[in-house]
Amino acid sequence: MDFSLSKEQQLIKDNISTFARKELNKDAVSRDRDQEFSKALWLKCADQQLQGLPVENEFGGAGLDPVSTIIALEALGYGCTDGGLNFAVCAHLLACVIPIWKYGTEAQKKQYLPGMCKGTMIAANAMTESGSGSDAFSIKTKAEKTAKGYVLNGIKTFTSNGPVADLILVYAVTDATKGYYGGISAFIIDKNTPGITVGETFEKMGLRSCNMCELIFENVTVPESAVLGAIGAGAGIFNYSMEWERIGIAACHVGTMERLLELSVNYAQTRTMGNEPIGKKQAVAHTIAGMKTQLEAARMLTYKAAAGIDKSRENAINASVAKLFVSEAFRAIAMETMQIHGGNGYMTSYEIERTLRDAIGSTIYSGTSEIQKNIIAGWLGL
Ligand SMILES: Cc1cc2nc3c(=O)[nH]c(=O)nc-3n(C[C@H](O)[C@H](O)[C@H](O)COP(=O)(O)OP(=O)(O)OC[C@H]3O[C@@H](n4cnc5c(N)ncnc54)[C@H](O)[C@@H]3O)c2cc1C
Numbered sequence: 001m002d003f004s005l006s007k008e009q010q011l012i013k014d015n016i017s018t019f020a021r022k023e024l025n026k027d028a029v030s031r032d033r034d035q036e037f038s039k040a041l042w043l044k045c046a047d048q049q050l051q052g053l054p055v056e057n058e059f060g061g062a063g064l065d066p067v068s069t070i071i072a073l074e075a076l077g078y079g080c081t082d083g084g085l086n087f088a089v090c091a092h093l094l095a096c097v098i099p100i101w102k103y104g105t106e107a108q109k110k111q112y113l114p115g116m117c118k119g120t121m122i123a124a125n126a127m128t129e130s131g132s133g134s135d136a137f138s139i140k141t142k143a144e145k146t147a148k149g150y151v152l153n154g155i156k157t158f159t160s161n162g163p164v165a166d167l168i169l170v171y172a173v174t175d176a177t178k179g180y181y182g183g184i185s186a187f188i189i190d191k192n193t194p195g196i197t198v199g200e201t202f203e204k205m206g207l208r209s210c211n212m213c214e215l216i217f218e219n220v221t222v223p224e225s226a227v228l229g230a231i232g233a234g235a236g237i238f239n240y241s242m243e244w245e246r247i248g249i250a251a252c253h254v255g256t257m258e259r260l261l262e263l264s265v266n267y268a269q270t271r272t273m274g275n276e277p278i279g280k281k282q283a284v285a286h287t288i289a290g291m292k293t294q295l296e297a298a299r300m301l302t303y304k305a306a307a308g309i310d311k312s313r314e315n316a317i318n319a320s321v322a323k324l325f326v327s328e329a330f331r332a333i334a335m336e337t338m339q340i341h342g343g344n345g346y347m348t349s350y351e352i353e354r355t356l357r358d359a360i361g362s363t364i365y366s367g368t369s370e371i372q373k374n375i376i377a378g379w380l381g382l
Contacts, residue, residue, distance in 0.1 A: 003300075009068050013075045017255075019048055020079025028082040031209040032354050037164050038209065041085055046119025050076060050089050055101050059109055060117035070251040070306035074299075077255025081351045083358030084209030086252050091160040091210070092116070094245040096123035096169045099237050100188060103229040108188060112167065124165035124191075126156035126215055127238060133158075134371050137180030137235060141217060143172035143187060149223040150174070152187065155199065155216050160365075162213040163201055165191050170217070171234050184234035187226045195220035206357035243316055245366045246323035247305045253330040253362060254302050256355060257295045260337040263352070264288050267341055278340070287336050294329040301325050317379040324372035327362035334359035 005013065023044050031038060045051060053069040055061025064072065073090065080086050097116050100108060115121030132138040141154025152172055159168075167190060174185040189196070199214030229237050265288060268279030278284045305322040308315035334356040338345040345352040363369045 003303075005071065009071050012064070012068060012072050016048060016050070016072050016075035017079035019044075020076055024080040024082055024085060028209075028351070029348060029354070031082060032084065033208075033348075035203065035208045035211065037088065037211045038085065039164070041082075042088065042122070043119045045076075045085070045089055046117065049117065051093050051119050052097060052113070052117025053093065055097060055113055055117055059101070059113035060115075061097075061101075061113070066247075066309040067303060067306045070247060070302060073248050073251040074255040074258075074302075077252030078259050079255070081259075081355070082209055083256070083355060084207040086256075087207045087249070087358075088161055088210040090245070090249050090252055091125060092123050094248040095125035095241045096167070098244045099169065099186065099228065099241040102240060103186075103233070103237050104188075105225075107225070108228070112188065116167070121166045122161055122164050123167040123169060124159045124161040124215075125241070126159045126162070126168050126170045128158045129155060130157050134368055136238065136367075137184060139171060139173060139184070141170070141172040142176075143174050143185060143222075145174070146221070149221065149226065150187065152189075152195075152217045152220040152222065155214060157199075157214045158202070158212060159215050160207075160210055160212050162215050163198055163211040167191060168196070168215065169228070170215075171238060174231050174234075178232065180235045182232040182235075184238075185231050186228040186234040186237045187222055188228050189220065189222055189226055191215075193220055193222065204361070206354070206359070206361050208357075239316065242366060243309065243319045246319040246372075247302060247309065249362070249366060250298070250302045250322045250326035251306070253326050253359075254295065254299045256359075257291075257298060257326075257330055257333050260333050260352075260355065261288070261291050261295055264291060264337050264340045267344075271342075284340060287340065291333050291336055294333060298322075298326045298329050314379065317376055320367075320372040320375040320379075323366060324369055324376070328369060330359045330362050 049062035052061030053064050053072050057063045100112055129139050143150040143152045170187045170189055175183045195218045197216045199216045201213040268284050269277050271278050301322040305318035308318050338352050338356050341352055
């Protein structure tokens with residue numbers, strides 16, 4: 001078992017973290033304050049192929065294997081202090097680009113992937129509804145068959161990238177008698193299609209530069225060619241995208257945790273209290289040693305889950321284990337970083353309070369920690 005990165009992977013990691021540090025962090029404080037999504041920075045990310053990491057070159061992507069993809073996202077999380085921008089890229093790539101790349105027809109891939117990889121087409125994944133969050137498949141949005149295709153009616157909520165999206169991957173019930181395996185289908189829909197309106201836009205605690213809204217579908221007519229995969233295949237497509245999302249966002253968090261650790265070590269070495277650096281006080285040093293241990297465990301779980309993508313259906317348990325551990329560790333490390341930085345950490349001019357607010361959401365989206373435990377227990381036969 002070799003835990004080292006290949007030369008190519010190390011290069012990807014170095015290049016993306018250098019790019020992110022240099023290009024993406026200016027004005028992160030004001031973007032967070034103003035809930036501003038930056039299309040210019042989004043396009044810079046696309047220039048680095050971040051929105052199409054695993055997609056083949058012929059469709060505009062970087063053609064990376066899953067582990068290299070995950071290492072690239074880790075580098076983004078390390079270098080970019082704008083957690084909302086990182087989240088916007090991840091939501092687009094992991095929950096929209098990847099399912100279209102994996103399940104799309106040749107025609108769909110040619111139509112959508114080049115624009116999605118180039119960043120000119122922003123996508124949003126619309127699954128959650130007000131009555132169905134954790135119980136994701138109890139959605140009520142319906143897609144009814146007509147002579148020309150399907151007509152969709154329903155309201156989606158908490159749609160990340162929704163306000164700025166050009167394209168929406170929508171999950172809807174196509175046969176209520178079949179339950180979620182067989183009864184739910186995925187549709188790729190242009191957001192300008194008549195009948196789609198943006199409902200409430202949400203002000204969030206964290207990830208504020210990634211915009212979020214409700215999307216209302218009223219008699220939205222789409223052709224047969226809008227179906228992704230096959231009618232009734234929606235649950236499998238959603239689960240596959242969640243496997244990638246849980247691992248990919250965890251990787252981004254691992255990168256951010258590394259940055260928080262470095263900030264904490266640096267502060268503990270340079271901030272003196274009572275004639276010695278605070279890092280010489282065992283309470284602070286032990287906290288940082290615990291952070292390092294959590295970070296290393298988080299990285300290994302994430303890499304292991306990434307290495308299992310597309311190898312076996314059972315990798316879903318590895319994705320949930322990684323998601324559960326990394327998101328809980330991310331919250332804890334963000335909180336500890338704040339404590340180590342004292343009053344300075346609490347001030348908005350530092351990145352720490354923003355990263356803490358960003359970290360809180362990580363145990364909620366892509367399935368809460370409780371849902372990850374349910375999934376893990378289910379795979380263990382409980
Ligand atoms: C920042 C952010 C971004 C998001 N982006 C998107 C997006 O792009 N697209 C999208 O479709 N959705 C998105 N969501 C929605 C997200 O997937 C849901 O918020 C999440 O699945 C939880 O659902 P809920 O909010 O309805 O909470 P609920 O399901 O109401 O859960 C409330 C509490 O009850 C617990 N609970 C519920 N059921 C169980 C159970 N069976 N066992 C144990 N505990 C349980 C939960 O763990 C939680 O603690 C996003 C959410 C956030 C916060």
